[in-house]
Amino acid sequence: MRIRNLAAKAVLSPTVLVMLVCFYGCAIWTAYLSVTRSALLPSYQFAGLFQYVRLFGTPRWNVAWSNMFLFGVLDILGTLGLGVLLAVLIDRQVHFQSVFRTIFLYPLSISFIVTGLTWQWVLSPTIGFQNFVRGLGWSDFVFDWITRPDRAIYTLVFAGVWHQSGLIMAIMLAGLRGVDREIWRATRVEAIPPWRVYLNIVLPMLRPLMVTCVVLIAIAVVKSYDLVVAMTGGGPGYASDLPGKFVVDFAFERANIGQASAAAAVMLGSVLTVLAPYLYLELSRRDR
Amino acid sequence: MRAIAAPARIGRFGLYAFLVGTALFFAIPLLVVISTSLKSLDEIRDFSIFVPPSSPHFAAWWKAWYAACTGLNCGGVHVGFWNSVRILIPSVTLSVLAGALNGYALSHWRVPGADLILLALLLGAFIPYQVILYPLVKITSTIGIYSSLPGIITVHILFGLPVMTLLFRNFYAGLPAELVKAARVDGAGFWRIFVSVMLPLSVNILIVATILQTTGIWNDYLLGLIFAGRENQPMTVQLNAIATTSTGEIEYNVNMAAALLTALPPLLVYFASGRFFVRGITAGAVKG
Amino acid sequence: MSGVVVCGLSKSYGPVRALRGIDLVVEPGDFTVLLGPSGCGKSTLLNAIAGLDDIDAGTVAIGGVEVTQREPSERGIAMVFQSYALYPTMTVRRNLSFGLRVRSVPKAEIKRRVAWVSELLQIGGMLDRKPSQLSGGQRQRVAIGRALVQQAKVFLLDEPLSNLDAKLRTEMRVELKRLHHSLAATIIYVTHDQIEAMTLATRIAVMRAGRIEQYATPDVLYERPETLFVAGFVGSPGMNFLSGSIGRASVPVARIETDAIPLDGYPLCSSLNDGREIIFGIRPEHVSLANQETRGPVIEAQTLFIEPMGADTLAWFQHGSQRISARLPPQRAREISGKVRLALDISQVSLFDPATEQRL
Numbered sequence: 046m047r048i049r050n051l052a053a054k055a056v057l058s059p060t061v062l063v064m065l066v067c068f069y070g071c072a073i074w075t076a077y078l079s080v081t082r083s084a085l086l087p088s089y090q091f092a093g094l095f096q097y098v099r100l101f102g103t104p105r106w107n108v109a110w111s112n113m114f115l116f117g118v119l120d121i122l123g124t125l126g127l128g129v130l131l132a133v134l135i136d137r138q139v140h141f142q143s144v145f146r147t148i149f150l151y152p153l154s155i156s157f158i159v160t161g162l163t164w165q166w167v168l169s170p171t172i173g174f175q176n177f178v179r180g181l182g183w184s185d186f187v188f189d190w191i192t193r194p195d196r197a198i199y200t201l202v203f204a205g206v207w208h209q210s211g212l213i214m215a216i217m218l219a220g221l222r223g224v225d226r227e228i229w230r231a232t233r234v235e236a237i238p239p240w241r242v243y244l245n246i247v248l249p250m251l252r253p254l255m256v257t258c259v260v261l262i263a264i265a266v267v268k269s270y271d272l273v274v275a276m277t278g279g280g281p282g283y284a285s286d287l288p289g290k291f292v293v294d295f296a297f298e299r300a301n302i303g304q305a306s307a308a309a310a311v312m313l314g315s316v317l318t319v320l321a322p323y324l325y326l327e328l329s330r331r332d333r
Numbered sequence: 334m335r336a337i338a339a340p341a342r343i344g345r346f347g348l349y350a351f352l353v354g355t356a357l358f359f360a361i362p363l364l365v366v367i368s369t370s371l372k373s374l375d376e377i378r379d380f381s382i383f384v385p386p387s388s389p390h391f392a393a394w395w396k397a398w399y400a401a402c403t404g405l406n407c408g409g410v411h412v413g414f415w416n417s418v419r420i421l422i423p424s425v426t427l428s429v430l431a432g433a434l435n436g437y438a439l440s441h442w443r444v445p446g447a448d449l450i451l452l453a454l455l456l457g458a459f460i461p462y463q464v465i466l467y468p469l470v471k472i473t474s475t476i477g478i479y480s481s482l483p484g485i486i487t488v489h490i491l492f493g494l495p496v497m498t499l500l501f502r503n504f505y506a507g508l509p510a511e512l513v514k515a516a517r518v519d520g521a522g523f524w525r526i527f528v529s530v531m532l533p534l535s536v537n538i539l540i541v542a543t544i545l546q547t548t549g550i551w552n553d554y555l556l557g558l559i560f561a562g563r564e565n566q567p568m569t570v571q572l573n574a575i576a577t578t579s580t581g582e583i584e585y586n587v588n589m590a591a592a593l594l595t596a597l598p599p600l601l602v603y604f605a606s607g608r609f610f611v612r613g614i615t616a617g618a619v620k621g
Numbered sequence: 622m623s624g625v626v627v628c629g630l631s632k633s634y635g636p637v638r639a640l641r642g643i644d645l646v647v648e649p650g651d652f653t654v655l656l657g658p659s660g661c662g663k664s665t666l667l668n669a670i671a672g673l674d675d676i677d678a679g680t681v682a683i684g685g686v687e688v689t690q691r692e693p694s695e696r697g698i699a700m701v702f703q704s705y706a707l708y709p710t711m712t713v714r715r716n717l718s719f720g721l722r723v724r725s726v727p728k729a730e731i732k733r734r735v736a737w738v739s740e741l742l743q744i745g746g747m748l749d750r751k752p753s754q755l756s757g758g759q760r761q762r763v764a765i766g767r768a769l770v771q772q773a774k775v776f777l778l779d780e781p782l783s784n785l786d787a788k789l790r791t792e793m794r795v796e797l798k799r800l801h802h803s804l805a806a807t808i809i810y811v812t813h814d815q816i817e818a819m820t821l822a823t824r825i826a827v828m829r830a831g832r833i834e835q836y837a838t839p840d841v842l843y844e845r846p847e848t849l850f851v852a853g854f855v856g857s858p859g860m861n862f863l864s865g866s867i868g869r870a871s872v873p874v875a876r877i878e879t880d881a882i883p884l885d886g887y888p889l890c891s892s893l894n895d896g897r898e899i900i901f902g903i904r905p906e907h908v909s910l911a912n913q914e915t916r917g918p919v920i921e922a923q924t925l926f927i928e929p930m931g932a933d934t935l936a937w938f939q940h941g942s943q944r945i946s947a948r949l950p951p952q953r954a955r956e957i958s959g960k961v962r963l964a965l966d967i968s969q970v971s972l973f974d975p976a977t978e979q980r981l
Contacts, residue, residue, distance in 0.1 A: 049443070050442045050443055050444060050523075052438075052442075052522065052523030052524060053438040053442035053444055053523055054438075054444055056434050056435065056438045056523075057435060057438050057439065057444060057450070060431070060435050060450075060494055060498065061450060061453075063491060063494065064450075064453055064454065064457055064494070064495075066472075067465065067469065067472070067491055068453075068457040068460055068465065068495075069453070069457075070468075071464075071465035071468035071469060071472070072460060072464050072465055074465075074468040075464055075465060075467065075468055078467070127355070130351075131352075131355065134348055134351065134352055135352075137348060139348065139349065139352065145352055145356060146611075147604075147607075148356045148359050148360055149355070149356070149359055150603070150610070150611065150614075151359070151363075151600065151603055151604075152359065153548075153603075153610075153614055154548055154552075154596075154599040154600050154602065154603035154610070155552070155596045155599065155600065156551070156552030156553070156554065156569050156595065156596065156599070157552070157554065158552070158554050158569045158572055158573050158592075158595070159552075159569075159572070159592045159595055159596045162572070162573070162576050162588070162592050163362045163363070163365075163366050163592065164362065166365070166366065166369070166382060166585065166589065167361075167362050167365060167382070172369075172377060172381060172382050172585060173381065173382060173383075174381075174383075176381035176382075177381035177382070177383040177384070179381075180380060180381050180384070207358070207359065207362065211359075212614055212615075215611050215614060215615050216615050219615055225704060225706065227702045227703070227704050227705075227706035228706045228708065230673050230693075230700075230702065230706065231700065231702060231706040231767075232720075233673060233692065233693045233694060234671065234673075234693045234694060234698065234699065234700045235694065235719070235720030235723070235724075235767075235771065236692075236694030236695075236720065236723065236724055237719070237720060237723045238723070241723060245708075245711075245719070246708045246710070246711070249710035250709055250710055252710075264459055264461075267461060268461040268462070268463070270462075270463070270554070270555050271554040271555060271569075274554070274573060275554075275573055275576070278577065288463075289461065289463055292463040292466070293463060293466065293555065293559075296463075296466060296467050297559070302467060305467060306467065308463075309461075309463050309464045309466070309467075310464070312461050312463055312464060313460070313461070313464045316459055316460070316461060320456070320459055324455070324456075
């Protein structure tokens with residue numbers, strides 16, 4: 046019996062297998078661990094919501110969890126806002142376009158570790174911005190957010206926006222360039238000023254693209270690890286902790302598989318919550 | 334030629350002012366790091382990092398490369414550099430190749446469940462590492478590749494599969510189906526068509542994929558930390574260890590030089606590749 | 622109602638000269654069509670009149686006011702684009718009213734105009750739909766409506782029917798003609814379709830390679846084309862062109878192949894000498910089968926083949942080394958074969974200089 050398209054199937058089989066086992070299988074494994082009594086060692090004894098109850102009773106997790114929303118909302122607003130604004134401004138046919146684009150995009154080529162370290166240094170009260178302004182004469186100037194437990198999480202927003210705005214700018218610029226030029230000409234005949242064209246006509250046309258951008262940033266926020274590690278180390282204390290770091294710390298340093306798995310499951314749940322409606326909308330939009 | 338009215342000129346000026354201001358926001362952190370890496374420790378102590386060096390020199394760079402200290406040893410980041418290179422080359426080559434083959438198989442050959450596979454890949458691309466980290470550790474140590482070079486390479490290939498496959502699949506799906514059909518009529522099989530028909534047409538997308546993977550893998554931290562093993566720690570891991578070591582006085586200039594050295598390879602790739610980089614990140618972002 | 626006066630308009634795209642010193646006077650209430658093959662500059666001219674593209678030289682005046690330096694929105698024009706350019710995320714009602722709202726037109730006035738336009742173009746039922754929910758013809762009407770609602774002095778239309786299928790195109794042609802009459806508007810319309818031009822226009826400007834070859838009413842273009850190009854472009858099936866020369870004997874004749882065709886009644890310039898080369902142009906509908914009553918010039922030709930076209934049939938004949946076609950009723954066309962005698966209606970003939978392509 047000859048199997049049709051044998052080679053293609055043979056090539057894809059390892060990928061499919063690996064996807065099933067490593068991605069989906071492992072995710073299910075983690076989810077299962079999150080409902081067991083695992084601690085230092087994994088146990089496979091079912092324990093209901095024990096881990097989750099314990100998790101949400103842990104102060105550090107609650108800080109990390111709420112940080113994710115604080116950081117996430119600000120990061121999304123900042124990155125999207127700046128990215129869209131830059132795309133719109135560059136779309137106005139400025140000179141030196143490629144120079145500007147090169148400058149806005151280069152942070153994307155830099156790892157989050159370098160980004161985090163760089164911003165840690167820039168925002169450091171001892172050698173960074175506070176020191177600089179004091180050196181200029183304002184000896185009472187204070188900007189020590191990165192060392193304050195109640196403010197440290199916000200410093201991550203600077204680094205996040207700095208790193209990712211370029212991506213949003215590039216995506217939105219491609220979208221803006223795809224807008225039918227005749228629509229622009231029609232607005233010129235109707236005396237509609239450019240800012241209103243962007244606000245009322247062009248950006249609404251790009252709404253699906255902006256939703257895509259929000260989804261991308263949101264998922265990056267959920268996954269955040271490198272940035273926190275390098276910029277604040279989760280500190281001071283655990284004031285700027287995020288779920289991504291929590292999971293790794295509890296899985297390896299603190300060696301509590303049960304808690305780590307529960308936290309990871311919550312992360313997965315967050316991603317799916319953002320992703321599911323988006324994918325559903327996208328796929329149904331395609332079908333139409 | 335029409336003259337621009339006065340209000341329009343002011344608007345234009347404001348536009349450029351904003352762009353230049355934002356460009357400074359993007360450029361200054363990097364410039365600050367570069368300038369501080371060229372200073373001596375005294376200068377750093379006495380002035381903020383925003384002040385340019387009085388007599389720049391590369392001593393800190395030399396030290397960073399050859400003698401910087403992590404908590405464990407003082408070999409400098411050149412160790413991490415070569416580790417990263419050894420991780421990078423096989424990982425990028427194999428993940429790009431795997432993606433190309435998979436993408437080709439999915440786009441031009443009838444495989445049952447192709448749509449399902451694509452959906453599974455799309456979802457898989459969004460799964461945070463932390464969700465499957467512990468199970469992966471278990472699997473790789475069972476196979477015997479945990480904490481080794483083959484281990485980290487395998488993990489990089491694994492995590493690269495979804496994005497790479499989707500990237501190539503979308504590209505190949507955009508090529509006319511008649512190419513493959515004509516070749517099949519001529520008697521060519523799966524592999525022959527791939528090598529003789531698909532690859533020659535794939536130069537651009539191969540460049541894009543390589544850039545995407547190179548940047549992603551070089552800048553990776555978490556996977557390298559967990560799966561590479563002590564002797565193979567990539568540059569990012571070493572960098573963070575150096576920068577967060579707090580024995581004695583912090584040598585900011587050395588740390589910054591180390592950060593720059595770590596950021597340099599992907600940065601150079603970025604400056605050299607221009608629009609390919611942009612295509613890579615936007616394609617990687619706007620999947621499916 | 623306003624006129625448009627274009628003087629010496631020139632525009633180049635790098636080395637390509639898209640418009641070469643165009644002069645055009647559109648009277649108020651005219652329906653002027655810019656007709657020509659692609660690349661002739663008709664859209665460029667329209668965009669220049671609209672002010673959407675800058676020009677290198679020349680002036681544009683609308684309603685007696687010079688507008689060359691002004692933005693499109695300050696010229697008193699309204700435009701309908703080839704792809705309609707409707708705002709996709711807005712309902713039809715908003716599409717119509719958005720421009721007015723931006724210009725701070727009072728709400729009551731906006732309402733009145735939208736109602737008027739919906740009535741005029743029969744789009745009242747679609748006001749709350751979005752463009753993606755409309756058919757091509759409906760979108761077309763909304764685009765026209767958006768132009769009308771601005772109550773401009775001059776309407777510019779850039780190939781508005783080219784994206785519609787043939788049947789819809791014919792319907793919309795009737796609509797446009799009706800609109801022109803009821804609104805008494807000044808319209809400048811661009812198309813490459815000469816049937817559209819002939820049916821809609823009060824005057825047609827035939828353009829080629831950045832120049833206006835002739836600007837006249839459809840009748841004049843058809844009966845007295847000024848250049849070879851216009852003669853060949855206007856009218857379908859196309860005019861027959863036969864090479865020959867002038868003969869000056871007792872009466873001027875056109876020597877074509879072995880025949881000498883008397884040209885009495887043709888206003889021939891006396892400066893044309895004997896032996897001067899000419900191109901003899903005659904439309905197929907003015908070539909017929911000769912019979913006993915025929916008084917005019919007759920030539921002999923060999924039947925080649927026939928092309929049935931429905932109401933008529935186009936019959937092709939060989940005359941010496943040249944071909945000539947004639948429009949015949951289908952019955953007669955079926956009967957002919959071999960050598961025939963063709964009668965030529967000299968009153969409808971056009972003579973051209975082969976070198977300058979100008980009418981003689």
